[in-house]
Amino acid sequence: MAVVYFPSGMTRYTDGVDQLHIEAPRVRELLQEVLARYPDLAVMLESMTVAVDGQVYHHPDYVPLTSTSEVHLVPRIAGGSTALRS
Amino acid sequence: MSARTFTAIGTRPVRHDGLDKVTGRANFGADITVPGMIFGAVLRSPHAHARLVSIDTTAAEAMAGVKAVLTRDDIPETFAKVVMGEAGTIGLHDMGDNALARTKVLYQGHAVAAVAATSLDIAQRAADRIKVVYEVLPAACTLDQALAPNAPILHEGLRTKGKATSDADGPTNVAMRIEMRRGDIDQGFGEADIIVEDEFRTPMVHQGYIEPHACVARYGEDGQVVIWTSTQGHFMVRDSCAGILGLDPAKIKVVATEIGGGFGGKISVYLEPLAAALSRKAHRPVKMVMTRGEVFRASGPTSGTTIRMKIGAKRDGTLVAASTTMYYEAGAYPGSPAGGGAMCCFASYRIPNFSIEAYDVVVNRPRVAAYRAPGAPAAAFATESVVDEIARRLGMDPLELRLKNAVTEGDRAPYGPTYGPIGLREVIETARRHPHWQAPLGPNQGRGVACGFWFNAGMASSAIVILHGDGSAAVVTGNPDIGGTRAAQALMVSEELGIPVDRIRPSVADTDSIGYADVTGGSRVCYATGMAVIQAAQDVRDQLRQRAATIWGVDLSQVGWENGQAVALDGAPAQTPLTLAELADKMASTGGPVVGRATVSPPMAGPGFAVNICDLEVDKETGCSRVVRYTAIQDVGKAIHPSFVEGQMQGGAAQGIGWALNEEYVYASDGTLQNASFLDYRMPVASDLPPIETVLVEVANPLHPYGVRGVGEVPIVPPLGAVANALRDATGVRFTELPLSPPRVLARLSKD
Numbered sequence: 038m039a040v041v042y043f044p045s046g047m048t049r050y051t052d053g054v055d056q057l058h059i060e061a062p063r064v065r066e067l068l069q070e071v072l073a074r075y076p077d078l079a080v081m082l083e084s085m086t087v088a089v090d091g092q093v094y095h096h097p098d099y100v101p102l103t104s105t106s107e108v109h110l111v112p113r114i115a116g117g118s119t120a121l122r123s
Numbered sequence: 124m125s126a127r128t129f130t131a132i133g134t135r136p137v138r139h140d141g142l143d144k145v146t147g148r149a150n151f152g153a154d155i156t157v158p159g160m161i162f163g164a165v166l167r168s169p170h171a172h173a174r175l176v177s178i179d180t181t182a183a184e185a186m187a188g189v190k191a192v193l194t195r196d197d198i199p200e201t202f203a204k205v206v207m208g209e210a211g212t213i214g215l216h217d218m219g220d221n222a223l224a225r226t227k228v229l230y231q232g233h234a235v236a237a238v239a240a241t242s243l244d245i246a247q248r249a250a251d252r253i254k255v256v257y258e259v260l261p262a263a264c265t266l267d268q269a270l271a272p273n274a275p276i277l278h279e280g281l282r283t284k285g286k287a288t289s290d291a292d293g294p295t296n297v298a299m300r301i302e303m304r305r306g307d308i309d310q311g312f313g314e315a316d317i318i319v320e321d322e323f324r325t326p327m328v329h330q331g332y333i334e335p336h337a338c339v340a341r342y343g344e345d346g347q348v349v350i351w352t353s354t355q356g357h358f359m360v361r362d363s364c365a366g367i368l369g370l371d372p373a374k375i376k377v378v379a380t381e382i383g384g385g386f387g388g389k390i391s392v393y394l395e396p397l398a399a400a401l402s403r404k405a406h407r408p409v410k411m412v413m414t415r416g417e418v419f420r421a422s423g424p425t426s427g428t429t430i431r432m433k434i435g436a437k438r439d440g441t442l443v444a445a446s447t448t449m450y451y452e453a454g455a456y457p458g459s460p461a462g463g464g465a466m467c468c469f470a471s472y473r474i475p476n477f478s479i480e481a482y483d484v485v486v487n488r489p490r491v492a493a494y495r496a497p498g499a500p501a502a503a504f505a506t507e508s509v510v511d512e513i514a515r516r517l518g519m520d521p522l523e524l525r526l527k528n529a530v531t532e533g534d535r536a537p538y539g540p541t542y543g544p545i546g547l548r549e550v551i552e553t554a555r556r557h558p559h560w561q562a563p564l565g566p567n568q569g570r571g572v573a574c575g576f577w578f579n580a581g582m583a584s585s586a587i588v589i590l591h592g593d594g595s596a597a598v599v600t601g602n603p604d605i606g607g608t609r610a611a612q613a614l615m616v617s618e619e620l621g622i623p624v625d626r627i628r629p630s631v632a633d634t635d636s637i638g639y640a641d642v643t644g645g646s647r648v649c650y651a652t653g654m655a656v657i658q659a660a661q662d663v664r665d666q667l668r669q670r671a672a673t674i675w676g677v678d679l680s681q682v683g684w685e686n687g688q689a690v691a692l693d694g695a696p697a698q699t700p701l702t703l704a705e706l707a708d709k710m711a712s713t714g715g716p717v718v719g720r721a722t723v724s725p726p727m728a729g730p731g732f733a734v735n736i737c738d739l740e741v742d743k744e745t746g747c748s749r750v751v752r753y754t755a756i757q758d759v760g761k762a763i764h765p766s767f768v769e770g771q772m773q774g775g776a777a778q779g780i781g782w783a784l785n786e787e788y789v790y791a792s793d794g795t796l797q798n799a800s801f802l803d804y805r806m807p808v809a810s811d812l813p814p815i816e817t818v819l820v821e822v823a824n825p826l827h828p829y830g831v832r833g834v835g836e837v838p839i840v841p842p843l844g845a846v847a848n849a850l851r852d853a854t855g856v857r858f859t860e861l862p863l864s865p866p867r868v869l870a871r872l873s874k875d
Contacts, residue, residue: 042539046285046302080284083212084299084462088540092826093727095582109539112301112462114497114578114645 039106041067047110050078064089065098067108085110131617132829135766136624138610140381149381152337152353153412160339161190163394163401163411164246166236166253167421168228171264171487171794172275173257175226178236183249188241191404192253195225198400203366205359206641217456219367221490222396228257229277229455230488231795232420234393239401239409262487264794266429266450269296269486277455277485298457299483301465303537311444311476315435319512323505324860325843326787327427327452330494331778331806334383335418340398341408348375348399353382355389355603356642361634367396375399378633379603386778387493388423390642419799424788425494426451426459432505434474436513440524445469446478447505451498454490459483463498466538467840468506470576471547471732472528477537487794493644496577496836500779500843504861507573507844512857521572521848522560522734526551529574536730546758546822547574547732553820554734559754568740568751569853575735575840579728579833580645585638586655588616588663588719592711594704595626598659600652601640603631606835607767608648612656614763615829619660620703621687638722646833649763650728650824655721657828662719667706670713674701729824731832733757735776735841739849746869748850750780754816755841760824760832768834773815775838781807782839783846785862805864 038058048055052075061067064087072079087097088109094100102108143149180192203215224233236253240246263269263277276294284299312318338352348370354360357377365372382389394411402409413422428451435444447468453459465481514521529547536542554560554572564570589597598616602608609629617624640652668682671689675682681695689706691698710717738752755772762768785805789797798804823830843861850868851857856875860867 044302044539045304046300049285084284088538091540091543093540093578095580095726096724107540111538111540112466114460114463114493114580 038104039067039102039108041071041108041110044110047078047081050081051075061102063098063102064100064108067102084113086113087111127829129618131614131624132761132763133765134614135764136610136614138607139613139629140604140609151334151381151383152351155339155351155380155410157339157341157408160408160410161239161241161405162243162246163237163239163398163409164243164250165234165397165417166250166255167417168224168231168233168235170228170257170259171231172260172262172277173228174260175224175228175235176256176258179254180236182252182254183238186245186249186252188245189238189249190241190407191239191401192249193223193237193397193401193404195223197404198223198367198396199369200225201367201369205362205366215363215366217490218363218391219396221456222367222393232417232489233455234397234421237397237401239405239407262794263296264487264790266427266452266484266486269484270450277487281457281485296485297482298453298485299461301462301481303465303479304477305537306476308444308446308476308478312435314437314443316438317513317516318433318435319509319516320433321509321857321859323430323432323508325428325501325504326861327424327488328782328786328788329419329424329804330386330388332384332386332388335413335415336389336393336422337412338395338398339408339410340395340402342399342402344406346374349378350375350395350399351378351380352395353380353389355382355385355605355644357603357634358601358639359390359642360392360395363392364396364399367392368400376633376635379631382603382605385605385643386495387497387644390644391492393422415801416799419804420796421489423492424454424489425497426453426491426501428452428464428501430501430505432509434509434513436517438517440517440519440527442472442474442528444476445474447480449481449502450484451481452488452491453483453485454488455485456490457483457485459491460493460498463496464502467499467576468502469537470730471530471574473530473534479537495775495778495839499575499577499840500782503573503575503840504843504847507841508847508857508859511571511844511848511851522551522555525574543729544822544825545730545732546820549820549822550732550734550756550758553818554736554756557736557754557756557818559736559752559816564738565740567743567853568738569849569851571737571739571845571848571850571852573735573841573844573848575733575837577646577731577837577840579650579731580647581651581725581727582641582645582647583722583724584640584652584655585722586652586659586720587637588656588659590663590707590710590717592707594622594707596620596622597628597630598656599630599632599637600656601632601637602643602648602652605643606771607764608652611649611763611767612653615653615656616660619657620664622703646835647728650827650831650833651723651725653763653831654725654827655723658721658723659719662721663717666717666719667703670706670709671701673713674709725826728832729826731758731834731837733837733841735845737842737845737849739846739853741850741853741868743872746865746867746872748784748863748868750813750846752813754818755838756818756820757834757837758820758822758832759834760827761821761830762819763829763831765819768819769817771835772817772838776815776842777807777812779839779842780812780846783843783861783863785864787862
């Protein structure tokens with residue numbers, strides 16, 4: 038199962054959980070499962086992108102995962118762009 | 124080092140657009156003229172914070188020559204979304220509100236109305252006749268004011284994303300809180316033999332691009348819109364204007380003009396939706412060009428910051444713990460680069476225990492835009508100052524301390540992922556060997572060093588390579604060329620196909636004529652768009668192999684490609700190789716024109732690191748500092764055109780030195796900007812600076828076929844710290860607030 042790590046700033050939305058093992062073929066399904074468990078995370082996820090096994094993806098939905106994949110949620114570089122408001 | 128041997132890559136041909144640029148023939152935004160064109164002007168708020176009670180345009184509309192007047196009533200509030208480079212999918216609401224205020228003005232210079240008239244003079248005079256009734260509100264123009272209890276609130280609906288506690292659900296100016304932690308911070312500091320802590324402040328500064336924002340928009344009777352504009356991303360302009368104006372993007376074509384600098388400040392729209400809306404009302408093309416004052420007041424700046432930084436080390440120099448709290452001004456709307464600062468501040472060092480908190484804070488100042496490595500320079504200023512102070516107190520060589528703690532492949536970045544091949548150690552070792560590091564200093568001189576880190580983006584790009592019948596070629600992409608990328612792309616085609624670089628014509632196509640491209644930003648064009656160019660050239664090569672197979676009457680599998688010509692592979696009937704020129708000459712009879720194409724959307728390029736060495740001389744009677752020697756050393760992956768890479772490093776160093784020594788937005792207590800001109804906003808000019816020496820270190824990026832990393836942003840990250848550390852060395856005084864301008868330095872030296 039892939040493991041997804043939550044930055045400490047997000048753990049208030051995950052009941053303190055900082056990592057989670059999830060069976061998912063791609064990032065899209067992994068994030069769907071994360072949101073199913075922690076729906077309040079949605080407000081934070083829109084400002085994040087995803088790193089899989091060291092590579093940071095701008096459009097990560099269809100990046101395949103393996104049983105040993107490490108997934109990190111990484112803040113997007115705003116640089117003046119208006120973040121989506123919920 | 125990259126193992127591949129290159130022929131064209133790494134050479135320094137004259138850039139294809141060079142002569143037009145140096146002779147003034149190149150067409151920039153303000154050079155565009157179309158038949159029937161009229162001129163637009165913007166009425167801007169004199170107040171930092173006020174409610175718009177009423178806007179009366181009667182007198183303006185009555186003036187002879189006025190063709191259209193635009194107010195909030197002409198542009199509906201939008202909740203559309205657009206892809207905005209590294210920021211991902213973003214809402215256009217705030218960008219639209221920034222282009223033309225709806226209910227409140229949020230900074231001095233905020234657009235309130237616009238006029239189009241037969242001359243610019245008439246347009247400006249008509250704008251002045253628009254009667255606006257403001258209800259002036261208390262303003263929060265600084266971080267301290269915005270964060271104070273009972274602070275004036277810019278956006279009543281704003282709530283903090285990622286807040287630490289749930290007991291603060293009321294209106295706030297804090298748009299976001301970012302937190303990253305690792306290890307046990309208390310235990311880490313408990314193990315430290317030395318702890319250095321200080322608070323650092325950097326001012327709001329502007330990118331300072333020489334060319335102001337400028338565009339022409341023509342809204343046709345059939346609803347077809349053409350926009351010519353100076354931008355870092357014309358697809359972004361198309362999609363943003365469509366969203367803000369409620370138009371069908373299919374009816375908008377955007378043509379990117381030559382661009383006189385952007386540095387991140389031209390990845391948003393300001394004038395374009397106004398010009399298009401004015402043209403729709405006036406039934407004439409409308410040209411709009413910002414004055415320099417408007418550029419300063421209403422576009423671009425990057426955040427002022429306040430950063431509390433604390434780092435602990437063992438006696439041998441090993442860093443064991445670090446904590447920081449960072450506040451970034453967002454300007455009028457959420458979206459400061461606080462996240463970039465948070466991710467970058469400790470990215471150069473292996474620190475087992477750390478805590479990072481970063482806050483995105485709205486203030487009554489212009490909405491910030493990206494500026495080269497957004498968020499990182501201010502963060503590095505704080506980190507590198509404290510690391511320097513630790514080295515001093517331990518009596519260690521500052522480069523040795525940095526090398527001891529430098530991250531390398533396999534280390535985990537503070538933002539989570541593990542680093543692949545990176546070149547920080549190679550860069551530091553190169554700095555230690557450089558003659559500059561051992562050179563003697565003169566009287567009143569000091570030397571400082573600093574490291575810098577930046578990510579380097581990937582994102583979406585498209586490319587076409589067109590083979591002509593005479594064996595020459597064209598390469599077409601959708602990325603405005605800011606740093607010499609057209610020449611670099613021609614070199615890539617030359618490398619793949621063997622065509623001399625001066626027989627390859629590179630160009631930037633409009634939004635109708637090439638596939639989608641994300642903005643020219645994030646140091647991504649040579650990497651990502653370059654990847655598309657290489658693949659498009661390889662597509663041409665493979666098509667030519669097929670043409671050779673047709674001519675020889677053999678299967679494609681029996682044709683190879685070597686040294687710019689098709690060759691028969693072992694086992695195939697012997698054939699005289701066919702050169703590219705010979706195959707090009709036979710295109711019509713072998714299947715028609717040959718056009719290669721490719722699209723890509725790669726991940727981030729892999730980080731780049733740099734070390735800068737700065738020698739500063741201080742006049743202790745005036746407080747004036749002068750950089751007397753400066754060396755920039757950077758891991759660039761692979762330099763395609765080394766002159767342009769060196770230019771990026773020199774430009775970043777110059778901008779960073781200006782940020783460190785003189786640049787700042789100066790505000791009066793009422794929130795009005797006092798230095799909105801190049802006369803009063805002191806950017807460095809050539810006579811202020813010594814030649815910037817550059818050293819290119821090449822640690823190949825495995826994600827790119829040539830090893831390319833981004834190079835455009837890393838160079839501005841180290842200079843703030845390097846300059847401040849040099850001043851510390853020269854004076855014995857640690858300065859923690861920028862700019863290090865003569866009055867500030869003199870006051871501090873007099874005090875001490």
